[in-house]
Amino acid sequence: MDPLAAKMIGAGLAAIGVAGAGVGIGNIFGTLVSSIARNPAARDQVFGIGMLGFALTEAVALYALLIAFLVLYAV
Amino acid sequence: MTEVSAPLEQFVIRPLVPIHIGTTDISYTNSALLMTIVVALIMLLLVGGTRRAALVPGRLQSLAEMSYEFVAGMVRENVGTDGFEYFPLVFSIFMFVLFGNFLGLIPYSFTFTGQIVVTFALAIFVFLLVTLVGLIRHGFHFFTFFFPAGAPVFMAPILVPIEVISYMSRPVSLGIRLFANMMAGHTMMAVFAGFTITLGVFGFLPIAINVAMFALEIIVCALQAYVFTILTCLYLRDAIHLH
Numbered sequence: 001m002d003p004l005a006a007k008m009i010g011a012g013l014a015a016i017g018v019a020g021a022g023v024g025i026g027n028i029f030g031t032l033v034s035s036i037a038r039n040p041a042a043r044d045q046v047f048g049i050g051m052l053g054f055a056l057t058e059a060v061a062l063y064a065l066l067i068a069f070l071v072l073y074a075v
Numbered sequence: 076m077t078e079v080s081a082p083l084e085q086f087v088i089r090p091l092v093p094i095h096i097g098t099t100d101i102s103y104t105n106s107a108l109l110m111t112i113v114v115a116l117i118m119l120l121l122v123g124g125t126r127r128a129a130l131v132p133g134r135l136q137s138l139a140e141m142s143y144e145f146v147a148g149m150v151r152e153n154v155g156t157d158g159f160e161y162f163p164l165v166f167s168i169f170m171f172v173l174f175g176n177f178l179g180l181i182p183y184s185f186t187f188t189g190q191i192v193v194t195f196a197l198a199i200f201v202f203l204l205v206t207l208v209g210l211i212r213h214g215f216h217f218f219t220f221f222f223p224a225g226a227p228v229f230m231a232p233i234l235v236p237i238e239v240i241s242y243m244s245r246p247v248s249l250g251i252r253l254f255a256n257m258m259a260g261h262t263m264m265a266v267f268a269g270f271t272i273t274l275g276v277f278g279f280l281p282i283a284i285n286v287a288m289f290a291l292e293i294i295v296c297a298l299q300a301y302v303f304t305i306l307t308c309l310y311l312r313d314a315i316h317l318h
Binding site: 051052054055056058059062063065066069073074 | 082251252256258259260262263266295298299302305
């Protein structure tokens with residue numbers, strides 16, 4: 001196989017990992033909305049925890065993206 | 076392939092003042108220059124903001140007080156009042172990472188938090204400190220941390236290795252999280268900027284996306300500094316209170 005083609009395919013495969021983080025972030029914000037809707041008074045406390053969860057989950061997406069970028073541009 | 080490797084070019088460390096001691100290269104690099112600027116800016120903000128402390132704070136003083144209050148609240152809520160002896164460390168880490176992230180966003184500057192050696196050094200320092208704090212505070216009792224209280228004893232051969240591995244992976248995840256966020260974000264912006272020329276007439280589209288991405292990056296910069304600090308606080312709480 002052409003090494004460049006293999007590189008592109010590898011980067012594409014690495015980017016699949018972002019799907020899992022998409023599910024995770026959707027889950028976090030869905031739960032955040034429903035918990036604030038149930039108890040609007042808890043908004044300030046819950047929002048901070050939700051943002052922390054978002055940042056931790058988004059980092060997982062960026063691990064996959066980082067691998068894709070490294071395969072594409074660094075190796 | 077020189078134009079294809081361009082997105083990662085922003086992370087290249089260049090020596091500004093070459094210094095060699097023996098075979099060791101300790102040159103003053105663009106990364107070190109940015110770190111110096113960051114420390115100088117933090118000093119300027121905190122010292123300048125509190126030098127003439129007024130009852131009704133001005134802009135600079137409010138900023139200094141707000142950053143102090145923010146981190147103090149974080150330590151109080153997550154570590155407890157007996158964690159305040161580590162407040163200077165937590166505050167320094169927060170300000171260093173926050174300013175480093177933000178200064179890296181300035182075009183043509185350098186993101187030292189996008190270097191894994193910097194983030195990993197910070198993370199391993201936090202990890203060693205937390206372990207030492209736990210050992211000094213609790214002695215050998217610290218090792219009960221690796222066995223959750225109340226679990227049946229025959230589960231120990233499974234639980235203890237899992238807990239040890241998860242403890243050991245803390246510095247790795249802490250360091251790589253910050254590094255990956257900064258590096259992936261900046262590379263993504265560079266890649267989109269590269270599309271501007273190749274798309275010709277529709278070149279305004281990647282620029283519009285980049286503007287939105289810049290807003291996201293500003294949030295991410297603050298959020299990642301916050302996450303790094305709050306995880307430091309949580310690890311400290313584990314070491315001080317053992318679960």
